[in-house]
Amino acid sequence: MQPNNSFARTFLSRLLMLAVIATAGKAWAQTAPVGDAARGRAYFQVSCAICHSDTLGPDNTVIHKQGPSLVGVVGRSAASNPHFNYSAALRQSGLVWDEATLYRFLANPMVAVPGTAMPMPVPDDASRADVIAYLATLKLPQGVTLNYQTVVPGSGGMNPNDWQRQAPGIEHHFTEADLPAPYATRSAGNGPQIVPQPPGATLSVPPGFTVKKFAQGLSNPRLLRVAPNGDIFIAETGPSRIRVMRAADGADAPEVNQIYASDLDHPFGLAFYPPGHNPRWLYVANRNSIVRFAYHNGDLIASGQPEVVVPKLANTTGGHTTRDVAFSRDGRRMFISVGSGSNVAEEMDNNPPEAISAWEAENGKGATWGPEWHRADILVTDPDGRQPLRPYATGIRNGVGLAVNPETGDLWVSVNERDDLGDDLVPDYVTRVREGGFYGWPWYYMGNHEDPRHAGQRPDLAGQPIVPDVLEQSHSASLEMTFYTATNGVAAFPAEYRGDAFVAFHGSWNRNTRTGYKIVRVRVNQGVPTGEYDDFMTGFVVDDSSVWGRPVGVAVAHDGALLVTEDGNGTMWRIAWVAH
Numbered sequence: 001m002q003p004n005n006s007f008a009r010t011f012l013s014r015l016l017m018l019a020v021i022a023t024a025g026k027a028w029a030q031t032a033p034v035g036d037a038a039r040g041r042a043y044f045q046v047s048c049a050i051c052h053s054d055t056l057g058p059d060n061t062v063i064h065k066q067g068p069s070l071v072g073v074v075g076r077s078a079a080s081n082p083h084f085n086y087s088a089a090l091r092q093s094g095l096v097w098d099e100a101t102l103y104r105f106l107a108n109p110m111v112a113v114p115g116t117a118m119p120m121p122v123p124d125d126a127s128r129a130d131v132i133a134y135l136a137t138l139k140l141p142q143g144v145t146l147n148y149q150t151v152v153p154g155s156g157g158m159n160p161n162d163w164q165r166q167a168p169g170i171e172h173h174f175t176e177a178d179l180p181a182p183y184a185t186r187s188a189g190n191g192p193q194i195v196p197q198p199p200g201a202t203l204s205v206p207p208g209f210t211v212k213k214f215a216q217g218l219s220n221p222r223l224l225r226v227a228p229n230g231d232i233f234i235a236e237t238g239p240s241r242i243r244v245m246r247a248a249d250g251a252d253a254p255e256v257n258q259i260y261a262s263d264l265d266h267p268f269g270l271a272f273y274p275p276g277h278n279p280r281w282l283y284v285a286n287r288n289s290i291v292r293f294a295y296h297n298g299d300l301i302a303s304g305q306p307e308v309v310v311p312k313l314a315n316t317t318g319g320h321t322t323r324d325v326a327f328s329r330d331g332r333r334m335f336i337s338v339g340s341g342s343n344v345a346e347e348m349d350n351n352p353p354e355a356i357s358a359w360e361a362e363n364g365k366g367a368t369w370g371p372e373w374h375r376a377d378i379l380v381t382d383p384d385g386r387q388p389l390r391p392y393a394t395g396i397r398n399g400v401g402l403a404v405n406p407e408t409g410d411l412w413v414s415v416n417e418r419d420d421l422g423d424d425l426v427p428d429y430v431t432r433v434r435e436g437g438f439y440g441w442p443w444y445y446m447g448n449h450e451d452p453r454h455a456g457q458r459p460d461l462a463g464q465p466i467v468p469d470v471l472e473q474s475h476s477a478s479l480e481m482t483f484y485t486a487t488n489g490v491a492a493f494p495a496e497y498r499g500d501a502f503v504a505f506h507g508s509w510n511r512n513t514r515t516g517y518k519i520v521r522v523r524v525n526q527g528v529p530t531g532e533y534d535d536f537m538t539g540f541v542v543d544d545s546s547v548w549g550r551p552v553g554v555a556v557a558h559d560g561a562l563l564v565t566e567d568g569n570g571t572m573w574r575i576a577w578v579a580h
Contacts, residue, residue: 039156061148169535180422189512218279228277273327293307294307324401342371344454348364378411380392400480403501413481415527429471473509485556502554503554507547519551
């Protein structure tokens with residue numbers, strides 16, 4: 001009987017991983033700094049608490065967020081916490097979370113456990129030791145029975161926002177009148193289990209379109225942007241690099257697929273400058289800086305080291321780490337989105353009214369302070385970064401994707417709103433961004449709806465938050481957006497699509513019944529959004545617990561096709577119009 005080569009490779013890979021971690025553990029025991037639990041708690045609250053809970057809820061309820069609860073993690077086997085959908089890589093790792101193993105894992109999770117869904121490291125040795133010292137204090141209570149949250153399975157009912165009801169052409173239109181009261185349903189910790197594409201599983205698009213896998217083997221692919229000559233640039237955030245692809249018009253796969261630049265700091269947003277057909281620079285939004293590479297059409301590898309344009313965006317880098325960058329239509333302004341460091345500014349101290357007034361005079365209406373300074377904002381400066389960085393708009397919790405409407409010049413943003421208020425609060429959104437506008441976070445949402453966790457704290461802001469243009473199903477995780485601009489090409493969409501926007505929904509974790517995991521079409525009439533959006537590409541959800549794709553990036557190819565990245569299995573898809 002011949003050996004199972006796949007099994008043998010997996011087994012040997014696991015042995016090698018364990019040996020590397022064991023060796024690192026011995027080195028750690030000899031060289032690791034002594035951690036301070038108090039400093040570790042402070043770091044955890046700023047950098048980790050948005051995804052991981054360090055406390056138990058009422059009646060000893062274990063609280064899973066986007067990541068698993070870390071209460072009792074030290075000494076626990078990896079992926080052993082019930083009712084959390086861990087990645088296959090972590091489930092198969094065989095690791096036990098002792099302090100040495102945690103030290104190795106947190107230094108670079110994606111190297112320690114290839115395939116893990118936890119991409120963010122604690123790269124500083126001292127901070128890592130502090131965090132581990134704090135985690136060691138999170139003991140399970142003795143003599144009590146833990147109560148694990150369970151997820152209510154999807155009913156497949158008539159709610160078109162549940163995954164069972166998603167299909168191309170399904171229409172959605174939310175208004176303020178549709179908002180439920182806070183806590184109308186229990187907040188869920190319902191992250192998906194990522195699985196390979198099941199045999200026979202397909203994606204659905206409207207009649208007249210085809211969708212095909214364009215590329216695979218990508219590592220944590222995030223936003224993508226298409227250069228004027230048609231080359232496709234992809235930010236691979238986990239390995240901190242930029243990939244470039246080249247494909248002939250109409251091709252089903254790239255003919256060139258290589259690394260353009262590496263050794264960056266968790267890049268996410270990309271933009272070519274100046275606007276037009278002959279850019280001279282490729283800008284990259286790192287985790288806490290903006291850099292640029294000298295660029296000429298057709299470059300497939302960076303010609304030199306990046307130039308730092310904005311050396312620092314904010315005082316903190318934890319929480320939401322995605323940054324995007326875009327330029328005004330006339331090329332005079334550079335916009336940068338910086339997401340919040342937390343869910344609802346839990347670690348931000350209260351300030352007296354006179355201090356707030358002075359702060360807002362310099363930083364804008366509703367601007368946050370402390371660890372949230374320059375967070376939950378869209379910032380603006382000039383393309384060379386010479387002008388002081390200042391807020392263009394505030395109260396935008398996590399503006400993941402920026403886009404400038406080529407018809408009107410308006411700046412648009414795709415936003416992830418806050419969690420833990422129930423299945424249908426708070427809606428994510430896409431909106432035009434008003435200069436000087438305040439969009440509510442953390443005190444208000446969707447206009448004049450006060451967040452109960454900040455009740456009575458900012459009565460001076462009542463009635464001032466702007467209602468976004470397009471409200472989306474809560475917890476859809478609205479990521480990159482793009483305007484459809486193609487007027488010709490072998491795959492170009494019908495004229496009725498021109499001027500509309502396409503948005504990638506990464507998919508829910510804070511909703512009892514799964515939603516998202518799709519591409520939607522936002523309706524735009526002469527540059528003005530109607531408030532409606534339609535499902536456009538669906539099919540990534542397998543069942544109540546599993547998905548095989550999580551859309552992130554969306555862009556229009558040179559030939560008019562729509563390109564989509566997803567970071568669940570590291571693939572890119574091409575949607576083309578074929579019913580000519």
